[in-house]
Amino acid sequence: MKRADLTGFAIDIGGTKTAAALVVKGEIAARTQVATDSGAGLDAMLDAVAGLLADLGHDRGAPLGVAVTGRVGRDGRWHAVNLGTLPAISGVPLAAALADRFGSAQVCNDAVAAAVAEAHFGAGRGDVSHAYITVSTGVGGGLVLHGRPVLSANGLAGHVGFVCSPLGREPCDSGRFGTVESVGGGRAIARAAAMAGHPDADARAVFDLARSGAGWAQAIVERSACAVAMLCADLNTILGLDSVSLGGSIGLAAGYLDMVESRLAREPALFRVPVRAAELGQNSALLGALALHQMEGKP
Ligand code: ADP
Numbered sequence: 001m002k003r004a005d006l007t008g009f010a011i012d013i014g015g016t017k018t019a020a021a022l023v024v025k026g027e028i029a030a031r032t033q034v035a036t037d038s039g040a041g042l043d044a045m046l047d048a049v050a051g052l053l054a055d056l057g058h059d060r061g062a063p064l065g066v067a068v069t070g071r072v073g074r075d076g077r078w079h080a081v082n083l084g085t086l087p088a089i090s091g092v093p094l095a096a097a098l099a100d101r102f103g104s105a106q107v108c109n110d111a112v113a114a115a116v117a118e119a120h121f122g123a124g125r126g127d128v129s130h131a132y133i134t135v136s137t138g139v140g141g142g143l144v145l146h147g148r149p150v151l152s153a154n155g156l157a158g159h160v161g162f163v164c165s166p167l168g169r170e171p172c173d174s175g176r177f178g179t180v181e182s183v184g185g186g187r188a189i190a191r192a193a194a195m196a197g198h199p200d201a202d203a204r205a206v207f208d209l210a211r212s213g214a215g216w217a218q219a220i221v222e223r224s225a226c227a228v229a230m231l232c233a234d235l236n237t238i239l240g241l242d243s244v245s246l247g248g249s250i251g252l253a254a255g256y257l258d259m260v261e262s263r264l265a266r267e268p269a270l271f272r273v274p275v276r277a278a279e280l281g282q283n284s285a286l287l288g289a290l291a292l293h294q295m296e297g298k299p
């Protein structure tokens with residue numbers, strides 16, 4: 001698959017923001033985004049998507065790739081794995097509703113889409129086994145082996161944020177306990193700040209305070225990066241990875257990758273893996289969703 005072959009529209013519904021792009025010959029020709037209404041049900045989510053697509057000049061039936069936070073089963077139903085992130089998304093018929101409203105559309109998990117784009121056109125280019133990890137509202141993942149994403153009928157494959165961390169001390173809204181997401185994701189960082197007496201600080205504010213020297217904020221950021229570094233070593237142990245790319249607003253925040261790398265350097269050499277910033281930045285999931293639309297039926 002060549003990046004230059006990608007032309008069409010793409011949507012990325014995250015736990016915090018919903019982005020849309022018009023892609024022409026593999027380049028982002030126009031991009032727009034709004035805050036995700038995290039309490040919304042399917043219809044309201046798709047109303048927001050319709051508004052973004054209208055702004056970009058989408059016509060019914062044009063190629064459309066849609067990446068969403070949460071798992072999407074082969075039956076096209078969309079489920080939040082972490083029900084604290086999208087409480088109203090539990091088995092809703094996303095693929096059918098997209099086809100009804102917009103004509104042709106291909107839907108997948110946001111981190112799987114990003115992994116496909118990074119593996120083919122970004123930080124994992126040329127590698128046989130690549131993992132993408134997003135540290136964002138949650139912690140998501142996608143695995144691409146020999147150019148193909150690892151998928152499962154229930155849409156759970158690749159959800160590496162729900163692996164348990166040795167640093168885990170809290171329940172996770174997935175129902176598990178002590179997941180990487182419950183230590184390192186944006187919602188977890190905000191919750192840790194609240195427990196440290198800073199109830200109004202979101203993850204971005206915690207990073208700003210850490211940079212200006214607040215020790216409590218530095219400790220929270222460090223814990224997130226350590227949990228992600230240990231996850232990279234664990235994934236490398238299971239899959240024999242050539243590389244990992246790190247995305248999401250937290251994964252891409254200044255200094256975060258350095259912290260992950262310095263924790264990973266404490267692992268025995270055998271378990272270390274090269275970790276790189278997602279080369280496509282905030283556009284990985286958008287480009288990957290459209291790439292998967294193109295690969296439809298083939299992955
Ligand atoms: P989404 O989860 O919708 O894909 P993001 O990748 O932007 O969206 O992740 C959202 C999380 O990232 C929020 O918790 C937000 O507070 C945090 N965040 C946004 N910008 C920054 C930043 N510059 N530094 C650190 N954290 C950030």
Ligand code: BMX
Nearest residue numbers: 014015069070081082136137138140
């Ligand atoms: C969560 C999970 C994943 C998603 C990841 C990153 C939900 C709603 N989402 O682990 O499916 O890939 O977050 O998503 O259960 P983001 O919103 O943080 O970008």
